[in-house]
Amino acid sequence: MKNSFGLAALLVALASAGSALAQVNWPGDQAPHAILPVRDEVQNRELLASAAERLEKVSNALAGYQEALEGGEEATKKIKPLDVGKTFVDNGQLGRFAKLLALVGEPAGPELSLRHHNFYQQLADLRSRLKQLPAVQKALPKALEQLKQRAKRGLNGLKTVDALIREKKWDDAANRLFELRDNLDELGFWFEGAQVAADYEPYDQRMETIQPNWWQWWREQNNARIDQQREAQAPNFAALLTEVEEAASGLAANGKALVASQQLSGPELVSHFVARWQQVQLAALRSRALQWSRDGDQEGWDRTRVTEL
Structure with a gap:
């Protein structure tokens, strides 16, 4: 006993x-915004560092936008739509790094994905508020035309993507396509799907091919190592x-x-x-x-x- x-x-x-x-x-409660650590491997540390950089950029940008909104009409007018679009792109990159962390078995991946989705909702709310401003409404037609020009110029880049798809170089193809998509999303963030569907269609078609193969490529690159680590852990x-x-x-x-x-x-x-x-x-x-x-x-x-x- x-x-x-x-x-x-x-x-x-x-x-x-x-x-x-x-x-x-x-x-x-002592560090509510701390990021979960990752295993001490070069690839995982680099992924986390890239995700953390985007996390900080998006968090700081959203805090600045909120401060401007609380500062009244004149302060709100200083928010540049293109800056908000760039924040949207940064958040998209955060989401991609989070998914890659999840694919290599890091708990930080799902946790960062939750933050990514929360940021997206904040950006969507901000967009709704800013689109009510006359200055933003006046700027949107020009932004739409610029988006269409970017989409046309990007078609040459899709030729490179197509070549990489044929060679099944999924990582290179994905990264090149994301560059092209990010360039569109800076402006496309402001428009409803129907307004820009035709502009995005060539890019979306490639994405449908690349994305599942890219995830699978990541798994195949990491599965043998993951099995060994899982046994050891x-x-x-x-x-x-x-x-x-x-x-x-x-x-x-x-x-x-x-x-x-x-x-x-x-x-x-x-x-x-x-x-x-x-x-x-x-x-x-x-x-x-x-x-x-x-x-x-x-x-x-x-x-x-x-x-x-």
Whole structure:
């Protein structure tokens, strides 16, 4: 009975301390806008850095637009429609980097995708408000003509995209097509689909071919590595529980326990197992995320699964 009480007390302390530390190291009340970390791999770090750059740009831009809206009519007039269109493009790039992070099994991918969708809604609301301004209404016909000119000039770029499709160079084809689409979206953001459908059609046709093949290419490039990492990341809950039970027995018998070749007191054991518990928790999260990347849909992740994490 004494040993059971010691084990229970140690587990309760471990869970409580682990939760407190997790709030400091992960997004929470102390750092609500922190981004989830990624595995220490060059590709993943670069993807996260690119996503973080877009996240900061969009967040700062939206804050500036909101400040202008709150500053009255004169301040609102200073918001340039093309700047808002560029923010829309930055947010689209954020969404793409988020999907790629999801495809390589990073929890940061789905989390950043949620932010991307939230930003999109804010931009849509901003567009609705600005389109009521006479100055913006006056500028839109010229912007539409500029969009049509960009769409025509971009047709030459589609020849390169077509060649890359024939060669099945999906990553190169996708990146080139995104460049062309981003150039259109700076202006196309302001118009309803029917107004610009004909201009976008050649680009959308290529996208229908490229996107599923691009996602599949990313999976094939990463699956073998992901399988190895998933096996390595698999959490060993049984080993941790055995360690805790043995430590509890040592505490009950001697007031100290031998752990990792050291005699540790009760408080020292709590600190030790808090760190171990966090490692196991993180391993479980990463192992599950790696499984998602193997099972995900063509969009790179399934939003209905976020709550399972």
